[in-house]
Each structure stands twice: as C-alpha cells, then as structure tokens.
Amino acid sequence: MPQQNITIATPDGACPAAVFTPAGSAGPWPGVIFFMDGLGIRPAMWQMGQRLADAGYLVLLPDAYYREGPYAPKNPQDVFTNPEARAALMKLIGTLTQARKIADTGAYLAYLAGNDQVKGETYGATGYCMGGHAALTAAGAFPEKFAAAASYHGGGLATDQPDSPHIALANTRARIYVAGAVEDAHFTDEQKALLATTLAQAGVNHVVETYEGAKHGFAVPDMPVYNEQAAERHWTTLLSLFSETLD
Numbered sequence: 431m432p433q434q435n436i437t438i439a440t441p442d443g444a445c446p447a448a449v450f451t452p453a454g455s456a457g458p459w460p461g462v463i464f465f466m467d468g469l470g471i472r473p474a475m476w477q478m479g480q481r482l483a484d485a486g487y488l489v490l491l492p493d494a495y496y497r498e499g500p501y502a503p504k505n506p507q508d509v510f511t512n513p514e515a516r517a518a519l520m521k522l523i524g525t526l527t528q529a530r531k532i533a534d535t536g537a538y539l540a541y542l543a544g545n546d547q548v549k550g551e552t553y554g555a556t557g558y559c560m561g562g563h564a565a566l567t568a569a570g571a572f573p574e575k576f577a578a579a580a581s582y583h584g585g586g587l588a589t590d591q592p593d594s595p596h597i598a599l600a601n602t603r604a605r606i607y608v609a610g611a612v613e614d615a616h617f618t619d620e621q622k623a624l625l626a627t628t629l630a631q632a633g634v635n636h637v638v639e640t641y642e643g644a645k646h647g648f649a650v651p652d653m654p655v656y657n658e659q660a661a662e663r664h665w666t667t668l669l670s671l672f673s674e675t676l677d
Contacts, residue, residue: 432483433476438492440537442530447538448476451547457488458549460676461542464491464551465557465564466525467650469667471495472503474652482556483541485669487676488548492538494564497530503659505519506653523560528567528593535568539575552666555604556613556668558650559583562608563595569606570598578675579647580607582649585616590627596625600632607671609664611644637667 432453438445448471451457464479469492483489494530509512509515542548552559555576557565562584569579579589579602587608588596599606606629622638644660647653651661 431579432480433480436509436536436541437657438541440496441533442497442603445492445494445496445534445537446471447490447541448479450476450479450487450489452484453480455486458486459486459547460554460672461545461548461556462487462489462556462672462676463538463542463565463568464489464553465561465568466491466494466500467557467561467647468519469504469506469509469559469561471574472500472652474650476651479529479652481665482668485672485674487554488542488545490538490542492534494526494531494534494561498522498525506647510654526560526564530568531564535571536563551575552576552676554672554676555579557581557584559585559647563587565610565633566599567593567607569602570595570600573602575599576602576604578605578607578671580609580668580671581613581675582609582647583614583617583644583669584608585614585646586621587617588621591671596628599625599634600628602634605620605671605675606641607667610640611648611666612640612642613641613644613645614646616646 466545469668557567645655648660
C-alpha cells in the first residue's frame with residue numbers, strides 16, 4: 431500500500447498524518463484532504479483513504495486529535511455500547527473548535543501547496559461525521575482553495591449558531607455535495623432545507639440530499655450501521671464530484 435506517514439506543523443503543534451497515492455501510478459495528482467470521522471484514525475480510515483487515492487488522487491488524512499496526544503485505535507462497537515468509552519469520545523470531539531478546524535486546515539493546505547506530487551492550486555475535501563462538518567468549514571473558510579467539498583453523514587451543518595458552516599459557505603467557490611442519512615438526528619430536515627436554501631441563494635453549485643434507509647455512519651466500513659448500498663452510492667457521488675472539478 432503506497433501510504434506515507436508524515437507530520438504537519440500547525441499553529442498548535444505537530445499533527446500526524448497519512449498520505450495515500452495511487453498504487454502503480456506516477457504523479458503528480460490532484461490533492462484531496464480527507465477529514466476523519468469522530469472515532470479517529472484507524473484501519474477503516476486508511477482503507478477509505480487508499481480507495482480514494484487509487485481513483486487518481488493524493489489524499490491527505492490528518493489526525494485531528496493530535497493536540498490530545500497518541501491514542502489507541504477505537505473500536506466502534508465498544509464506543510457505542512460502553513458509556514465510559516462514549517463519554518471519552520465526546521470529550522475528544524468537543525476539543526475541536528471551529529477556530530482549531532480552520533487553523534489546522536490552513537496547515538494542511540500549506541502542505542499540499544508545497545508538495546511537488548500535488549498538481550493544481552485548488553483541492554478537494556471530503557469528510558465523514560464530524561469530518562463532514564470540517565470539510566464544509568474548510569470550504570467556507572478558504573473559498574478560493576477548494577474546487578469541491580463533500581460531507582457524508584455530517585452533523586450540525588446548518589444551525590442557529592454563529593459559526594455554523596452554512597454561513598461561510600455562501601462565499602465558497604467550491605462545488606458542494608452533502609449526503610445525510612434519512613434516519614439521522616444530527617442532520618434534520620430543517621438543517622437540510624436551510625443548507626440547501628443558503629447555497630442556492632448564494633449561487634453555489636450544490637447537491638444536498640439524504641439516503642433512504644441509511645443511518646448516521648453509513649459510509650464507514652467498520653461502523654455497526656455500515657450500509658453497503660449507501661456506501662457504494664457515496665463512492666459514486668464522491669468520485670464523480672472530484673473527476674468533474676479537480677484537474
């Protein structure tokens with residue numbers, strides 16, 4: 431597996447990250463930032479990163495929890511059945527403020543810009559669960575740096591909070607794709623409508639939809655709610671988005 435482990439300097443320290451490139455292919459390639467889900471870095475994230483890379487991209491998968499120090503890979507089944515493990519996870523997620531997400535994205539973009547194996551000056555972003563929130567935050571905070579951004583089963587994408595991602599997305603130049611699950615309290619019909627309305631009024635090229643029969647976490651293969659049909663639909667939409675927007 432053509433995976434390289436690196437460290438990215440951020441305003442708050444050193445962020446471990448994995449870089450994936452296409453197997454058997456020579457670069458340079460378009461660059462994509464892969465924002466991890468709430469359970470953090472683990473084999474499922476690496477598997478997805480490599481699958482995306484093999485479609486023709488250099489994929490950067492940073493560990494957003496780097497400020498908290500090293501941690502053992504999390505088992506989703508344990509997290510969702512063990513109250514103590516779930517509480518610990520929620521504490522980790524709570525450390526990722528909007529300001530931290532934006533500062534970290536700036537460091538990730540600097541890495542891509544300085545990598546001679548990355549072509550082009552605009553990039554793609556995709557994220558899952560809290561990573562979907564981070565991907566849209568990135569596209570809103572750096573409107574000229576992203577050609578496309580996708581969120582899958584992301585939560586809190588359009589709320590009444592002043593730092594809600596949908597607000598800054600009105601300025602983005604990226605093409606936006608958002609897929610939620612029909613059965614997902616983290617992305618309600620009200621959020622879906624507000625997000626879609628905001629993007630439409632701003633003239634942002636976008637698709638906002640929900641997948642029938644899917645639940646929060648449907649695209650990630652080690653999740654108890656993994657839905658193969660919805661996951662493959664996710665890959666189809668993601669690869670189509672990037673093939674049409676990234677050089």
